[in-house]
Amino acid sequence: MKTNIKASLAGIVLALTLLCVGCSLKEEIYDTPVPNQVLTKESDVPVVLYGLYGAMADIFAEGGIYLPLTNGTEIVGLGSVDAERTYKYDASSNYVKSLYSRNYKVINNANSLLENLEKISFQNTANAARYRGEVNFLRAFSYFHLVRFFGKVPIVTKSTTSSGDYSAPRSSVDDVYKLVFDGFKLASATCPQANVMSTAERGRVTKGAAQALLAEAYLTYANYLDLAKRSSEAPAYYQLAKTYADSVILSGSYQLVPKYADLFDNTKENDAYKEVIFGIQYTADASAGSLGSNGASFATFFAPANRFKVCGVAPDGLASATYGITPGYMIYTHRATTKALTARSIFGWATP
Template identity: 30%
Template sequence: MKAFKLYTIICTALLLTSCSKDFLDRTPGVTLPEDAVFTDPVLASQYAISAYAYLVDDYVRFDDHRGTTSQASDEAVSGNLDRSVLYLNQGLFHDHSERVASLNDIVNVWDREYQGIAITNMMLSKMATVPWTSIQNPARIEGETRFLRAFFYFELIKRFGGVPIIDRVYGVNEDIDLPRASYNDCVKFIMADLEKAETQLPRAEDLPLAENGRATIGAAKALKARVLLYAASALNNESNDLSKWAQAAAAAKAVMDLGTYSLQPTYKDILNVTSSTEYIMMKVRSTRVNTDGKIIDFAQSPGSGGANGQMNPTQNHVDLYEMTNGKAIADPTSGYDQQRPYANRDPRLTWNVIYNDENYQSRKIEMWSQNNANGTVTYGKDYNANNIIYTATRYYCRKYWPEVYINRVAGATYLNFLFFRYAEVLLNYAEAQNEAVGPDASVYDAINQIRARGDVNMPPLPLGLTKDQMRERIRNERAVELAFEDHRWYDIMRWKKGPEIVAQPVYGMNVIKNANGSFTYSKVLLGSNYQKVFRDYMHRYPIPRTEIYKSKGKLVQNTGW
């Protein structure tokens, strides 16, 4: 464990806050010692708010623009086979994390969350000594601090399993090399913080617009539901204790019963609006201009002004989208046509994935190659087999590439990071309730609400499904509805399905343009560098080796690493 000096913690927190462009931008641009911060209620409240900066709050993390959790799972591959991407594909998480420690989902998250925990522990230790005035709301400040500490610990345990619980401020000379607590003990600690926070946080309805993005009762309840869902899942519930599933279902139902949230009528812009009835908690950010790396370097096709287009959905992911009649494409009665592969598909395919010949940004997307009579090959604007910056799969990610963008210098839009949205709560409820009692009417209702969304309009699930059949439909629904939103990788891990899903052959699409302008489509196996390794022990991340080495033998590494 890292030992942080008190002065360093305060300086870091205030500096991070002073550099922020959103509601966190409320602190002076200087660092101050402890007595100056906690004897001033204004500075103390600013210090508390600064802990928000340590939340995991963007989609691209494994290696900045080269890798996301989507690319680690079956959702996508990276068209740019940087060495760090190859490490991920080969399951060499240690090598990857040590190469890009400042950016990735392993070392960076371990360090980042414990830094946030240090700030929240300091704030909680000073709550009783700060001379609060009537202007501040110390109960709310404590509630936010407890919520954030709970969130930091959840981000750790969902990756690593049980971790050391640091629940107080340690002196400079104290030994902070602590052993790991069990996963269940960590969950109990998280839940205790959230139970307290719920009594102190405001309702979403009472949150001023200027404070959008801060914790509310709804956010605390949504986090509880997610924590309990993970705790009930196979990775953390080997005996399949049904009472854990019942607790998870009840927690999700508590969010639904608030009556505060509802599904947004449109799915196509689910990440791209300034506010929504569906948003329970989002990362507040200003609009991203078209020079933002997440767009031009990661999502946008080079043919449309992008730089690399490295976010390439796989054919494995595309095949999960049902036909509009609600049948899987593998069903021989579904009406699926291999030469019209995108016709009559779940509309969420169009809103999530860019594919060949799609009408987009006032033109047709060109992901084809054409064999000429003279032996040369012509390529469409959005694909070139001889250039590694173009898509490896003949797909790009529309969810990260908002419609407003036309070229590199035009347009700006929101690309929100959603901590919680209502559709996830409905999916969490359906999964937990199905596991607890089977596919009752409430399970159908939760899933069918999502499928009936205005611009989705998919048919309801067929009646009479067994628990096992419903489980598969719910998992498929999560993959489609929450595509590229930082859920799929962790869902696969908590289900313990990595070898069955991630380690399967990874496919793309080959598109040949014919002389008459038609297209011939064929599913193709991607090259060996795009194939992924996943063994059973990889359902948990390795604890960073640097932490193991300096713990004096107290930190025990996860099995297999």
């Protein structure tokens, strides 16, 4: 009997070892999302699209766009003297580097999502077109930042793979602007007007946002042509800027908020969207603070320390004013964050 038990135990051990000869070595990932599992069908797209919006918000988060936006000298690190303030910074400055890298992070994610959209079959083709429009918008938005801050930059329209040689040349400013125009134009054709969109979708790209940014991009490019002594090419782009700005104005989707200060008041956010054409979204809900999306760090760092209810600072939160800033820039930085294109700025230059 004893030997039988021994023998059967030995048999079990043998069977267990033999069992594993065929054990698979396929790697399963359990605690991290991987694209080939989470992005395979139509209903998967929003999550990755929202991630792209999140990546865009990073451009405006701490360390992102502050330096170039405020032109260096405007930043006064309180109690210290640093390279950025005294114009001693170069590409190794984290402010410069992260502005560049965070925009390209958006671009790579957009490229990857665009490629994946091609692989997915859509029941709802209007949705598919809208997604494509939004992704193109966000990619163009990043290139628009890059071309203004860095001039010639590499144009990347395919997602990064491990087999790249990673030595893309810088493309001409004209080519980058062409990509910017194309992206905004596609979005203006496929995204809905703000006034027909549900409130829950507030924050997503609209036709008006695409047209307004297109107008801004044409205007900037026309000005660039003027400065580059190519004035003969400029008028056509000034005209395009006017055309698209007029489209926004005449769409009836936007109107000015009567009191300018209300744009910065957390408690009046809903009304502000009459004027805000495209803004980086933050929640003013203090209880959502732990979710990592409360408050624009721009407002937190730059608004005076005793300022409550300022855009992007959670209602019971306090701006910290780690940095001083010339007041004029707060106007440009508008609702909730740094860069929100408002009807006011469109009207501002369209009717001088």
